[in-house]
Amino acid sequence: MAKIVVDPLTRIEGHLRIEVEVENNKVSDAHVIGTMYRGIEPMLRGRDPRDATYVTERVCGVCAGAHGWASSLALDAAFGAKVPAGGRIIRNLIIGAMWLHDHVLHFYHLSALDYIDIMAIAQYQGKDAGLLAVKDKVLKLVAAGDTAPLTPRYKPDEFSVNDPELVTMSVAHYLKALEMQAKAKKMSALFAGKQPHQSSIIVGGVTMLPTIETVEQYRSLLLEQIDFIEKVYLTDVLTFGTGPLLPLAQAGIGGGSPNYLSYGGYARDDEGKDLFLKAGILMDGDLNKVLPISEAKITEDVQYSWYKASANGKTPYTEDTIPDLDKKDAYTFVKAPRYDGKPMEVGPLARMLVMKPKGLMDILTKYNIKPGAVARHAARAYETLLLSKELLNWCDALEKEMGLKNFRIHDTEHWDAPATGQGAGMTEAARGSLGHFIKIEDHKIANYQMVVPTTWNFSPRDDQGIRGPVEQALIGVPVPDPDNPVNVVRVVRSLDPCLACAIHLIDPVTNDIKKYQIGW
Amino acid sequence: MGNLNLLNAKGVSRRDFMKLIGATIAALGLPELFVPQAANAMEQALEKPPVIWLEGMDCTGCTESTIASLNPSAAELILDMISLRYHETIMAGSGNKSEEAYQEALKDNFILVVEGSVPSKEDRYCMVGGKPFRKTLIEAAQKARVIIAVGSCASEGGGIPGACATGAVGVSEILKAEGISTPLINLPCCPVKPTTLMGTILYYLTYQKVPPLDQQNRPLAFYGTLLHDNCPRRGHFENGEYLTDWNDPLQKEYCLILKGCKGPKTYTDCAQVWWNDNTNFCINAGSPCSGCSEKNFYQEFSPLYSKQENFKLPGIGQVNADTVGKTVGGAAAVGIGVHLIATAASGRLKKQGHKEDM
Numbered sequence: 051m052a053k054i055v056v057d058p059l060t061r062i063e064g065h066l067r068i069e070v071e072v073e074n075n076k077v078s079d080a081h082v083i084g085t086m087y088r089g090i091e092p093m094l095r096g097r098d099p100r101d102a103t104y105v106t107e108r109v110c111g112v113c114a115g116a117h118g119w120a121s122s123l124a125l126d127a128a129f130g131a132k133v134p135a136g137g138r139i140i141r142n143l144i145i146g147a148m149w150l151h152d153h154v155l156h157f158y159h160l161s162a163l164d165y166i167d168i169m170a171i172a173q174y175q176g177k178d179a180g181l182l183a184v185k186d187k188v189l190k191l192v193a194a195g196d197t198a199p200l201t202p203r204y205k206p207d208e209f210s211v212n213d214p215e216l217v218t219m220s221v222a223h224y225l226k227a228l229e230m231q232a233k234a235k236k237m238s239a240l241f242a243g244k245q246p247h248q249s250s251i252i253v254g255g256v257t258m259l260p261t262i263e264t265v266e267q268y269r270s271l272l273l274e275q276i277d278f279i280e281k282v283y284l285t286d287v288l289t290f291g292t293g294p295l296l297p298l299a300q301a302g303i304g305g306g307s308p309n310y311l312s313y314g315g316y317a318r319d320d321e322g323k324d325l326f327l328k329a330g331i332l333m334d335g336d337l338n339k340v341l342p343i344s345e346a347k348i349t350e351d352v353q354y355s356w357y358k359a360s361a362n363g364k365t366p367y368t369e370d371t372i373p374d375l376d377k378k379d380a381y382t383f384v385k386a387p388r389y390d391g392k393p394m395e396v397g398p399l400a401r402m403l404v405m406k407p408k409g410l411m412d413i414l415t416k417y418n419i420k421p422g423a424v425a426r427h428a429a430r431a432y433e434t435l436l437l438s439k440e441l442l443n444w445c446d447a448l449e450k451e452m453g454l455k456n457f458r459i460h461d462t463e464h465w466d467a468p469a470t471g472q473g474a475g476m477t478e479a480a481r482g483s484l485g486h487f488i489k490i491e492d493h494k495i496a497n498y499q500m501v502v503p504t505t506w507n508f509s510p511r512d513d514q515g516i517r518g519p520v521e522q523a524l525i526g527v528p529v530p531d532p533d534n535p536v537n538v539v540r541v542v543r544s545l546d547p548c549l550a551c552a553i554h555l556i557d558p559v560t561n562d563i564k565k566y567q568i569g570w
Numbered sequence: 571m572g573n574l575n576l577l578n579a580k581g582v583s584r585r586d587f588m589k590l591i592g593a594t595i596a597a598l599g600l601p602e603l604f605v606p607q608a609a610n611a612m613e614q615a616l617e618k619p620p621v622i623w624l625e626g627m628d629c630t631g632c633t634e635s636t637i638a639s640l641n642p643s644a645a646e647l648i649l650d651m652i653s654l655r656y657h658e659t660i661m662a663g664s665g666n667k668s669e670e671a672y673q674e675a676l677k678d679n680f681i682l683v684v685e686g687s688v689p690s691k692e693d694r695y696c697m698v699g700g701k702p703f704r705k706t707l708i709e710a711a712q713k714a715r716v717i718i719a720v721g722s723c724a725s726e727g728g729g730i731p732g733a734c735a736t737g738a739v740g741v742s743e744i745l746k747a748e749g750i751s752t753p754l755i756n757l758p759c760c761p762v763k764p765t766t767l768m769g770t771i772l773y774y775l776t777y778q779k780v781p782p783l784d785q786q787n788r789p790l791a792f793y794g795t796l797l798h799d800n801c802p803r804r805g806h807f808e809n810g811e812y813l814t815d816w817n818d819p820l821q822k823e824y825c826l827i828l829k830g831c832k833g834p835k836t837y838t839d840c841a842q843v844w845w846n847d848n849t850n851f852c853i854n855a856g857s858p859c860s861g862c863s864e865k866n867f868y869q870e871f872s873p874l875y876s877k878q879e880n881f882k883l884p885g886i887g888q889v890n891a892d893t894v895g896k897t898v899g900g901a902a903a904v905g906i907g908v909h910l911i912a913t914a915a916s917g918r919l920k921k922q923g924h925k926e927d928m
Contacts, residue, residue: 057700058658058665060661061661065698067700086696086697088695088734111632196653199648200662202667204667232644239845242850243854250855375692375694462817
């Protein structure tokens with residue numbers, strides 16, 4: 051038995067350490083370890099509640115906007131603010147553009163290098179001027195003996211794509227995608243002030259009163275994104291997934307948890323009932339039965355986390371959390387959230403399995419692709435396409451609203467913090483379900499907490515000793531060469547970890563939070 | 571030509587190189603005259619400088635901001651301008667492969683970029699590669715030729731984490747504690763502005779020295795002017811026109827002081843050089859400046875959305891709401907100092923319909 055440690059696991063957000071044990075060339079046990087803690091929520095106590103949006107926005111610069119969004123939803127509920135249609139749609143446009151950036155960046159810049167043998171470029175014999183320029187560029191870097199940051203790397207393996215044409219095209223698209231993710235941020239910034247770390251989304255709505263010119267500028271950039279998503283991103287994912295990576299896809303490498311959760315998000319009406327991304331639960335591998343979410347079934351365990359065991363209970367509203375760095379058996383700063391006692395996978399695959407869009411399901415069925423690393427990339431790409439088309443509808447909807455006499459973007463009546471109040475904002479971030487919870491006393495934050503996507507996916511064992519979703523996903527992953535655990539990092543990265551989000555101190559909330567707003 | 575050949579050998583054609591220099595200089599708003607000088611100096615230096623980019627207690631926002639640059643592009647930055655030897659979020663290698671890259675780069679004459687703050691109370695709050703981040707930072711800082719702390723977290727005071735219980739500090743505090751004398755440049759802002767970072771690197775490569783800095787080690791070129799003095803809404807400030815309702819088209823361009831704007835205390839070029847390819851910035855989006863380029867900004871400026879009572883205006887000293895109130899009467903309780911007094915005295919407030927019961 052060999053023990054393999056990957057630390058730092060790079061090309062993710064935050065600091066992650068993975069320890070796996072390998073027997074007979076396969077992973078037999080796994081520990082995922084969050085190694086950083088900032089303690090942002092306790093610091094919020096006693097502050098003006100409106101600060102929470104600004105501060106929690108900065109929990110993560112990759113999920114940029116998502117925390118500000120969830121925080122505003124929680125504050126909207128606590129303040130009793132009714133976000134006008136204009137504010138709701140602009141929030142959707144700000145966040146939606148960031149997802150286009152996020153998913154594309156994840157595939158090309160965080161993941162793709164695990165699947166291609168980049169040095170195959172040298173063998174490219176084609177005539178395409180663009181690809182020849184890419185070949186020329188890389189060969190010059192090689193000749194100069196300076197191929198950072200593309201090397202050093204794990205050695206290519208049996209699943210690595212080494213077709214010179216495909217590899218050269220992938221590198222060209224890596225460079226093109228760098229431009230597209232920057233342009234997506236620019237789109238978002240049109241309404242958001244800047245990205246990452248937007249300033250526009252606040253309690254009650256947004257601050258940027260748009261002009262038609264701004265909407266049209268957004269639309270024009272969006273059309274360029276849609277073109278790229280259809281012709282390049284989705285095409286690449288399908289070319290890889292149904293081509294060289296089909297064996298990985300059909301074997302369901304990195305499948306893991308058979309349970310999926312989506313809070314849903316992006317409201318299309320003022321009541322928050324019509325969500326673009328649907329809410330639902332799938333349990334025990336039964337993909338046909340979408341169950342409603344019962345928030346009361348969410349609990350958190352800490353036996354294996356560097357926190358003291360709570361005397362007050364296990365729901366996110368009642369638990370205590372006090373750090374204990376010397377605790378026996380504990381191995382991570384991440385807690386272990388469970389739904390009905392079970393680990394849940396969140397993220398694009400969970401959302402798409404809940405929604406079952408026909409185009410994606412047809413592909414998965416036709417090629418017999420099982421839930422796993424490759425399916426996650428496919429779900430993420432397909433979701434990007436659906437979202438990009440929906441953003442066009444929201445541009446139309448916004449322009450229609452702007453034509454109304456009483457066009458509004460903000461609930462000014464509810465700008466000042468109430469004496470007391472509480473609220474939850476439950477929505478989706480690019481990498482999965484995200485919830486913010488606030489309690490206000492004496493016009494100040496009495497308590498604040500976040501339950502974030504990576505806490506679900508990268509949770510440690512729970513009190514029953516049951517592994518978290520990624521720990522499960524790693525079991526059985528082939529590692530023929532212990533010095534080259536490339537399949538391990540493929541599986542981990544397919545879940546798009548964001549450790550800065552996952553690792554934070556949650557303080558006790560003594561009362562139940564009864565108000566929710568989902569997705570708006 | 572010798573230089574050019576060497577440049578070529580680094581994987582950059584002369585045309586690409588000149589384009590990059592030109593674009594960077596245009597993006598920074600520097601005169602074109604600077605182009606040949608910068609290009610020459612960089613050719614003389616014959617280098618794509620090795621860069622080690624360390625992330626501590628960060629959110630990766632500064633990395634995301636840096637690669638949000640469109641002109642020059644992120645690809646040009648990463649592949650042409652610098653040799654990015656170690657960067658957790660971007661590099662191909664993981665685990666021992668990334669450690670190998672780090673150790674190799676340490677042997678070179680590298681520039682150290684630091685993103686994120688450092689826990690001072692407990693090393694185990696930030697461990698990377700099985701080692702305390704603080705120790706890695708000390709090791710790299712001792713060997714670097716220059717250190718660039720990007721973003722508010724790595725700069726003095728530690729930004730928002732500095733307000734947290736982990737005792738988070740910026741790079742300067744660690745250098746001080748360890749007696750490390752490597753030159754330090756702070757580039758605060760949450761996140762770092764890409765033009766600021768690229769401009770600083772370009773300056774350093776051109777002149778082979780640290781640019782002129784202020785007391786907080788910020789380059790004067792980017793942090794030398796008060797936001798308030800360059801604010802596109804300054805005219806409305808002078809006129810006593812303050813935004814109170816984001817829905818009102820008439821107020822769209824009004825001054826954001828009542829919404830908590832910290833522009834009068836904040837040194838940044840945000841008013842001149844906008845974000846995301848010059849697309850927008852907080853104030854243009856109707857959002858009050860949070861003062862994120864200032865030391866300890868969150869500690870000093872919270873609550874962020876409330877009007878600041880005391881604004882220190884250059885050369886005037888402390889003026890607070892009460893003083894102003896006594897001077898001009900009720901004046902809508904706008905505590906913004908001598909400008910307001912002048913405005914009220916000139917009778918312009920009345921014109922704007924503000925309550926005057928003096």
